[in-house]
Amino acid sequence: MSRAKQLYDWFDTRLDVENGQTFLGKAFPAEDSFLLGEVALFCFLLLVLSGIFLGFFFEPSTSDVEYDGSVQKFQGEEMPEAFVSVLHITYDVPFGMFIRRLHHWAAHLFVASIGLHMLRVFFTGAYRNPREPNWIVGTGLAALAMGAAYTGYALPFDEFAATATSIGYNLTISVPLVGDFFGQVIFGGEFPSSATIPRLYFLHVLVIPMLIAGGLALHMAILVRQKHTEAPRDDDLTAGGREVDKDDDSVIVGLPAFPNQAAVSAVVFFFTAATLSALAGLLPVHNIAHYGPNDPASTPGLIMPDWFLMWVYGFLKLLPKWASFTVGPVHVSGEFIGGVVLPGLVFAAVAVWPFIDRTPEPTHFTADPLSRPWQTGVGVAAVAFVMIASIAGMNNILADKVLGTTTGVVNPILQAALLLVPPLVGGLTYLLLRNGDDESQTDEQEIAADGDAAADATGGESDD
Secondary structure, eight states, X not given: OOHHHHHHHHHHHHHOHHHHHHHHTOEEOOOGGGGHHHHHXXXXXXXXXXXXHHHTTOOOOOOEEEOOSSOGGGTTOEEEHHHHHHHHHHHTSTTHHHHHHHHHHHHHXXXXXXHHXXXXXXHTTTTSXXXXXXXXXXXXXXXXXXXXXXXXXXXXXXXXXXXXXXXXXXXXXXXXXXXXXXXXHHHSSSSSOTTHHHHHHHXXXXXXXXXXXXXXXXXXXXXXXXXXXXXXXXXXXXXXXXXXXXXXXXXOOXXXXXXXXXXXXXXXXXXXXXXXXXXXXHSOOOOHHHHOBOOTTOOOSOOOXXXXXXXHHHHHHHSOGGGOEEETTEEEOHHHIIIXXXXXXXXXXXXXXXXXXXXXXOOOBOOXXXXXXXXXXXXXXXXXXXXXXXXXXXXXXXXXXXXXXXXXXXXXXXHHXXXXXXXXXXXXXXXXXXXXXXXXXXXXXXXXXHHHHHHHHHHHHHHO
């Protein structure tokens, strides 16, 4: 017996490798858009690896220490230890600037790939029975990804990041009755306190990553347990030595998990790593040396969150002042409505969508978005809603730099657009797709009628 066979038998008796071959033969549809989920997974892996490197040098403390590093203008100054440690990572640790940039861009691509993956699932109807649980898990992962990015945003404790993070603190304490308690738990008291950075660091490097890892594991376990969705087939085909009818959704046609799909996944991983490396090497990220350490006595001229939270910021900017009200001892502020209630309703609507567009029977083929008028219309309206809210988050730039006016002029226009444009574009999409579907059905009926007439004529001639 060869040594390779002996080694295989050793593992087989302990890990039951033979039964594992069932999974290794699991088919993965060869659809490029299906790889967006893998991009998100690999971004998370790179975030963990780069985060471990950064964690060796970061000091989660706001205690003042004297700076002695490469940035000349801060030499000898007493500054928060968190800020000093990020300066040290950026300018003094070998490859520190590159790894910090890689971590930054991986976080952005992580959120973006999750969002694009969910859009692909939504517009193709891949959330339908029996995949509702995985859609809910994916929605939770999207929220956790944004939470991870937010908690990491504050850690350098520079003037810009600390001011932007304070918006999250104000939203937290705006929750009626329990806001102050949440502020104590998450931020360690009034922001910024000495406990703020340690607590956000704990959430950023342990709590949220563990939740994301658990969510990804659950997401993939459900994916492996269920059949994959597959694009509709054009014709009958032969797969695995058997004939497969084009309408038979009990069989998934695709690449086996090993070695074919494993090779594809390896290519996706290296392509993702190469893309992030190129971004890290060529594009700068947040320049903390420019903004300097946190200074409660001053406020930077331009404060705004990253793009994936800009829509929440837009809600805050567009909500009218009269939205605040008091009921008995409970005060409901505009910050709570715009920054907590409305985003919560958006995520809740996303999570329950499979139960609105539900199918009684399991569906394993994806759908053509052009053949789903009202579902696609809702999706287009939702995208327009988020885009307009995001533009509203940049209303000061739009007013001053682009239009040369004031936010007082721009805001009413954005408010009207937020209310009117989404249903308008959604309704227009519905009408266009419905009319196109009706015309297609009419053409098919005419072809069928012509075929019947030809058959009747042929039959008449043969009878004579």
